[in-house]
Amino acid sequence: MKVAKDITGLSLPFAAGIAAGSLISGALAPRGPLLWLLSGGACLVCAFLLGLSMSRKTDSWRRLLLLYLASGFFCSSAAFLGSPAESVRKDPVRTAALNSAEKMKELIAAIPYSDPSTAPLVTALTTGDRSGLSKAVVKTFRESGASHILALSGLHLGIIYVLLLWGTAFMGHSPAARKLRFGAVVSLSWFYALATGSSPSIVRAVLFISFNEIARLRNLKQEPLRVLCSALTLQLAFDPLQISSVGFQLSYLAMTGIFILFPKMKAWYPGEEKGSILHIFNLPRRIWNMASLGISCQVFTAPLAWYYFGTFPEYFLLTNLIAMPLTSILMTLSIMTILLRWLGICPAVMVFLNEEAAIALQGVLAVISSM
Numbered sequence: 001m002k003v004a005k006d007i008t009g010l011s012l013p014f015a016a017g018i019a020a021g022s023l024i025s026g027a028l029a030p031r032g033p034l035l036w037l038l039s040g041g042a043c044l045v046c047a048f049l050l051g052l053s054m055s056r057k058t059d060s061w062r063r064l065l066l067l068y069l070a071s072g073f074f075c076s077s078a079a080f081l082g083s084p085a086e087s088v089r090k091d092p093v094r095t096a097a098l099n100s101a102e103k104m105k106e107l108i109a110a111i112p113y114s115d116p117s118t119a120p121l122v123t124a125l126t127t128g129d130r131s132g133l134s135k136a137v138v139k140t141f142r143e144s145g146a147s148h149i150l151a152l153s154g155l156h157l158g159i160i161y162v163l164l165l166w167g168t169a170f171m172g173h174s175p176a177a178r179k180l181r182f183g184a185v186v187s188l189s190w191f192y193a194l195a196t197g198s199s200p201s202i203v204r205a206v207l208f209i210s211f212n213e214i215a216r217l218r219n220l221k222q223e224p225l226r227v228l229c230s231a232l233t234l235q236l237a238f239d240p241l242q243i244s245s246v247g248f249q250l251s252y253l254a255m256t257g258i259f260i261l262f263p264k265m266k267a268w269y270p271g272e273e274k275g276s277i278l279h280i281f282n283l284p285r286r287i288w289n290m291a292s293l294g295i296s297c298q299v300f301t302a303p304l305a306w307y308y309f310g311t312f313p314e315y316f317l318l319t320n321l322i323a324m325p326l327t328s329i330l331m332t333l334s335i336m337t338i339l340l341r342w343l344g345i346c347p348a349v350m351v352f353l354n355e356e357a358a359i360a361l362q363g364v365l366a367v368i369s370s371m
Helices: 007-031 033-052 060-081 092-110 118-127 135-143 154-167 175-195 200-218 224-238 240-244 246-267 277-281 283-309 316-343 348-369
Strands: none
Touching: 007 060, 007 224, 007 240, 060 224, 092 118, 092 175, 092 316, 118 316, 118 348, 135 348, 154 175, 154 200, 154 316, 175 200, 200 224, 200 246, 224 240, 224 246, 240 246, 246 283, 283 316, 316 348
């Protein structure tokens, strides 16, 4: 069956096995690690024997799905024995990335912003360090339903990815230049992920970027769901315990909504021929697309968010329509300001624009949170 050869079909039983292994291993952990490690191995062996008993012609796909399910269970059980978080290796690349992040924080702190809340906000949006944010600012983001803006995710890395594409455009489009751009963009993206702590959502975003760049380099057409499932399988294979991370779950649910529901909602808007000037500059269409994007994410993430936090962002549409574009502008200005400051050629007008964008974002969120 075709599904057996497709990562879209195989990643789901693998993830299910990971989830089942995490639940069962957690329950058996007090009885000793050997017991639940053996349970994972037994599951793998039983599934393999069950697969061999099936007809090779008619049930080979079932055998493969069972093996992926059992493999996920075994990976999760084995990971429970020694969590990667407990034995993080201090390799030179990780150390260099973390040192770069610290230097970046020092650089941001030295930028002459007049508003004391700007530097901590820029630091949070670019490095993920929210320790400098005041309680009032954090409360404003939380009450307005914009807490996800402070947590580094695909939104932040996506902006950096676009800037990297722009910054490497001067290399040209020859075969050699495309390979150089591929290496630069992917390497810098992974370096940034290491520097900011490699959160599940950031790793997922870097995997998406890597797949996208591979497709661009080889002139391949991407299938969004296949990219999603490939990233899911790889991320869980390297760190099965991430299945229990709320950020990991919300990140993949949000992307599932974007890939499945968003294209359908986007197509509901009636309009002009694609590619025309009216299509490109149609403001109502752009507003509809942004609203559809927010709704697509919320439909898939809201039940889980309610389960974990007991809240629902009532004004998420306003947040997506107003705060998200402002965040993109603020991120872009912040990165440009930091880079120019590092080069020693940052004009005062750039610092001013960067600060005004930060003040505007906080002002909009303050209004939304007061509703």
